[in-house]
Amino acid sequence: MVSIAISESRRGMEDRNRRICVRLCLLLLIGCFASQIFASSDPIFHESFDESCSVSEEEDYKDYFSKFFHTWRFQRSVANTHDIESISKARHDKNGADPSNPCGNGSNEPNDTHTSYNSWLNEHPSALRSFEGMMSIAKGNRIVVFLDYDGTLSPIVDDPDRAFMSDPMRSAVREIARQFPTAIISGRSRDKVYEFVKLDEVFYAGSHGMDIRGPPRQLRSYDDKYQTSALDEKGNEFIIFQPAQEFLPAIKDMLKELENKTNKIQGVMIEDNRFCISVHYRHVQEEDYVTLQEKVQSVLATYPQFHLTRGKKVMEIRPSIEWNKGHALEYLLETLGFASSSNTLPIYIGDDWTDEDAFRVLRSRGVGYPIIVSSTPRDTMALYSLRDPSEVLSFLIRLARWGGSSY
Numbered sequence: 001m002v003s004i005a006i007s008e009s010r011r012g013m014e015d016r017n018r019r020i021c022v023r024l025c026l027l028l029l030i031g032c033f034a035s036q037i038f039a040s041s042d043p044i045f046h047e048s049f050d051e052s053c054s055v056s057e058e059e060d061y062k063d064y065f066s067k068f069f070h071t072w073r074f075q076r077s078v079a080n081t082h083d084i085e086s087i088s089k090a091r092h093d094k095n096g097a098d099p100s101n102p103c104g105n106g107s108n109e110p111n112d113t114h115t116s117y118n119s120w121l122n123e124h125p126s127a128l129r130s131f132e133g134m135m136s137i138a139k140g141n142r143i144v145v146f147l148d149y150d151g152t153l154s155p156i157v158d159d160p161d162r163a164f165m166s167d168p169m170r171s172a173v174r175e176i177a178r179q180f181p182t183a184i185i186s187g188r189s190r191d192k193v194y195e196f197v198k199l200d201e202v203f204y205a206g207s208h209g210m211d212i213r214g215p216p217r218q219l220r221s222y223d224d225k226y227q228t229s230a231l232d233e234k235g236n237e238f239i240i241f242q243p244a245q246e247f248l249p250a251i252k253d254m255l256k257e258l259e260n261k262t263n264k265i266q267g268v269m270i271e272d273n274r275f276c277i278s279v280h281y282r283h284v285q286e287e288d289y290v291t292l293q294e295k296v297q298s299v300l301a302t303y304p305q306f307h308l309t310r311g312k313k314v315m316e317i318r319p320s321i322e323w324n325k326g327h328a329l330e331y332l333l334e335t336l337g338f339a340s341s342s343n344t345l346p347i348y349i350g351d352d353w354t355d356e357d358a359f360r361v362l363r364s365r366g367v368g369y370p371i372i373v374s375s376t377p378r379d380t381m382a383l384y385s386l387r388d389p390s391e392v393l394s395f396l397i398r399l400a401r402w403g404g405s406s407y
């Protein structure tokens with residue numbers, strides 16, 4: 001009897017201990033979860049996570065959780081500018097995407113690429129699949145649309161002079177511009193982008209934002225010597241903002257020197273982007289990469305006020321001023337009169353490293369949708385993704401329709 005009583009009381013104690021243990025574990029788990037939520041300083045996360053739970057039909061739980069973990073991981077930041085290290089690193093990469101990314105285009109294993117792209121998609125959900133959720137958050141806000149050109153509105157093609165925009169894309173951008181203030185921010189010269197796009201409804205920023213044609217509002221916070229107002233053929237006023245004006249003579253000299261020094265290397269193409277220079281190596285033989293890079297760097301050595309950044313199979317020479325696509329986005333928001341308004345929701349779609357500066361601005365503002373165009377996984381500050389310009393087209397059509405019906 002005594003031994004039965006002892007073993008029963010021992011069993012009772014064990015049960016109680018097990019229950020206490022389970023409760024302690026549960027409390028510990030809840031504590032960890034809550035601390036991660038409150039420790040996150042990212043307002044986008046709070047906004048999307050809170051609201052997306054009630055809004056989206058298309059956005060499934062995978063998306064909610066991916067946003068959660070995504071924001072968690074944003075503590076690690078993407079390098080500010082992807083300065084050129086070595087173009088020879090890009091040789092295995094079809095489009096010249098980040099060669100340091102082991103999951104990038106360099107992979108020879110199609111299944112691996114597929115798997116890693118799918119897991120990357122969990123972190124950067126498709127803006128098409130997430131559309132309903134994104135728009136229910138956007139409702140009541142003033143949407144402003146920013147678009148990159150190459151690789152976003154037009155596909156990446158072999159000849160930079162033939163990167164035409166399709167007619168459906170042009171119609172979609174026109175529709176977007178009718179619904180929302182819209183700007184195109186490109187690494188190209190402003191004139192060249194206009195030549196491709198041919199829409200008067202949009203604002204243009206060329207040379208990575210160093211040449212802006214914006215709304216007629218002169219900003220006191222910017223140096224007057226960089227802002228000039230002018231009238232178009234219809235008598236409408238606009239402002240030209242060019243913060244790198246004093247670099248123009250040096251750029252002209254550098255262009256000549258670059259052409260002279262590289263003309264023996266087959267396949268090099270040098271593009272005058274007005275306030276920047278692009279040295280394209282898409283058609284250069286791999287064995288000439290190092291020579292080309294050395295030649296470009298030897299010219300640059302005599303122009304210490306410039307630096308190199310990298311795009312898709314292109315070296316970009318830019319004046320070393322504190323100005324990039326992110327600054328251009330902020331400048332345009334300000335001239336449009338939306339910078340300080342709490343219900344402004346900017347959307348930025350871009351595919352290149354230079355677009356990361358604009359993504360970063362949206363992230364630090366805590367509002368807006370940075371969307372990367374990429375069909376391979378890569379490090380990015382963007383929250384959402386679209387695979388290629390054809391998905392950009394679908395997104396813009398949907399956004400314009402949404403704007404027309406419920407905005």
Ligand SMILES: O=P(O)(O)OC[C@H]1O[C@H](O[C@H]2O[C@H](CO)[C@@H](O)[C@H](O)[C@H]2O)[C@H](O)[C@@H](O)[C@@H]1O
Nearest residue numbers: 149150156157158160163186187278312313314
């Ligand atoms: O800011 P973006 O509008 O994306 O401009 C970045 C560069 O785009 C262009 O080059 C890229 O697209 C070409 C056409 O598809 C392609 O041939 C080239 O390899 C890509 O790098 C443009 O020609 C450059 O000047 C821009 O800097």
